Amino acid sequence: MAKTKQNEVATRRLFIRITDAEKANIRDQAKRAGLTMSEYMRRISLNKRIVSKMDQKALGELARLGGLQKHLLKQIKGKRLRRTVLTHIGEACDCGRSCPHICKWTRPV
Numbered sequence: 001m002a003k004t005k006q007n008e009v010a011t012r013r014l015f016i017r018i019t020d021a022e023k024a025n026i027r028d029q030a031k032r033a034g035l036t037m038s039e040y041m042r043r044i045s046l047n048k049r050i051v052s053k054m055d056q057k058a059l060g061e062l063a064r065l066g067g068l069q070k071h072l073l074k075q076i077k078g079k080r081l082r083r084t085v086l087t088h089i090g091e092a093c094d095c096g097r098s099c100p101h102i103c104k105w106t107r108p109v
Helices: 020-033 037-045 053-075 081-093 100-106
Strands: none
């Protein structure tokens, strides 16, 4: 039995008819969010926030890169600060050609 608000146990069932494709879609979305299908449907139907695992991983990676940028800013001095910092960020991202908004500033002049 799933617990909802403050020790309230969910005991009621709700039956709906859906197609196999819809069920597969719901299952995939619930899996990406790291939730059971029941919890996912409960949150969707009650307009509650759903944060996917991928969003959490991306947020963690952004925090790590932000820490790296702060570290680099403390170590780097001089007029070429912006170019150097962006070069290091580009290397940290291993962005190659997939991030033209960063890489356009990191190319040698």
